[in-house]
Amino acid sequence: MLVRAVTAPGLRRLCRGRRDAAAACFPPGRALLGVRGAEAAVFLQGLLTNDVTQLAAAADGAPSALYAHALNVQGRCLYDVILYRLHGSAGEEPHILLECDSNVLEPFQKHLKLYKIRRKVDISPCPDLSLWAVIPGEQAGDASSSLPKCAGQAVLLTPDPRAEVMGWRLITKKGANLSEIIPGSEVGDVQDYHRHRYKQGIPEGVKDLPPGVALPLESNLAYMNGISFTKGCYIGQELTARTHHMGVIRKRLLPVSFSAPLPKDGIPEGAEILTESGKPAGKFRAGGGDLGIALLRLAHVNEPLCIDVGGDKVKLSANTPEWWPKSAAK
Structure with a gap:
């Protein structure tokens, strides 16, 4: 070898x-x-x-x-x-x-x-x-x-x-x-x-990228050098190429951090994330402690966000990773 x-x-x-x-x-x-x-x-x-x-x-x-x-x-x-x-x-x-x-x-x-x-x-x-x-x-x-x-x-x-x-x-x-x-x-x-x-904000595995659910461009595949738009056909190419050429990606995976105190059993995977006014902002994918990754609507990234866990609102904030390209959506 x-x-x-x-x-x-x-x-x-x-x-x-x-x-x-x-x-x-x-x-x-x-x-x-x-x-x-x-x-x-x-x-x-x-x-x-x-x-x-x-x-x-x-x-x-x-x-x-x-x-x-x-x-x-x-x-x-x-x-x-x-x-x-x-x-x-x-x-x-x-x-x-x-x-x-x-x-x-x-x-x-x-x-x-x-x-x-x-x-x-x-x-x-x-x-x-x-x-x-x-x-x-x-x-x-x-x-x-x-x-x-x-x-x-x-x-x-x-x-x-x-x-x-x-x-x-x-x-x-x-x-x-x-x-x-x-x-x-x-x-x-x-x-x-x-x-x-x-x-x-690096997704990895089935919790961060649920099979049959996650979309590659929303999952920042292009930012992570994971896709070629010139290679030709492959399974699933059509939707991916169309989304890329349209240039409209309204949601992305982003790193999130939670304010203490956290629920005893942690934040449930797949929990809905809301804005302070109650508008749907995205879904929590997975995490550990006060850090995690979530699929968020870019329009709400800079707003105060929360997750309702058993009637208690847990506050969280999102940020744009420094390693993203300068042209990345804010």
Whole structure:
């Protein structure tokens, strides 16, 4: 199996001038599927929103990871996916890993096999591999200057393709010693990883992106480098392309924060969000503690918002993430 590390200038900017642990490694509750074979890229090209050919080419400057969604025929998200290229050159047999929510590993595999037909590809889980999210510490030293050359139990270290603020994705062999792969790193609480995601407004998994419900552009797929509008046809393309060309997106996923005190059982997923005057403003998707992510009408983002939980109004506020493009709707 190919063993390599990928670095980028952006990672240096994330870590420069900081003085605590280089990074925290989190097991994000995701699973890996391997797609291998001569037609792997062509097969995935027709199923995912992003241009898989740029990943499969393995040319100089080609990415090692891509973000994408698998949509249903109505153009709604079924699975959010990060793809990883394991083959090192165009001359090697294509070998691509697909990261998905661990709760939908089996249905995602069935979804792929449904469309496999006679394609020359092998689709199988990867129980011998582990996936880690690697987030730079708040005050780490210049960790990027000593980023490891992945070896031994490491398979791939690459920038998270969704946003620079999400750090790296690391794939290792099962049971790998992380301190040998990333010196000075530590294993963190997975809840801290999810809080980091929610603070940055990065959706992940079936709670944030309910299958058959979430729309890719409302879910900020374009902001997270997860879609190509020039690649050609794929399942669910028609509605997505029409929405893009019309240029009208009235709702988006946004990070939200709650005012204390919070209900003992937390905020129910799917709860309706209202303006102070009682107008519908959106729906809460998921969260942890006082942070979460919600689908909100952009017209109400800057208004006081609340959720009625058992007769009590819980106040919340939304914000626009700093990593969004400058042209993003406010």
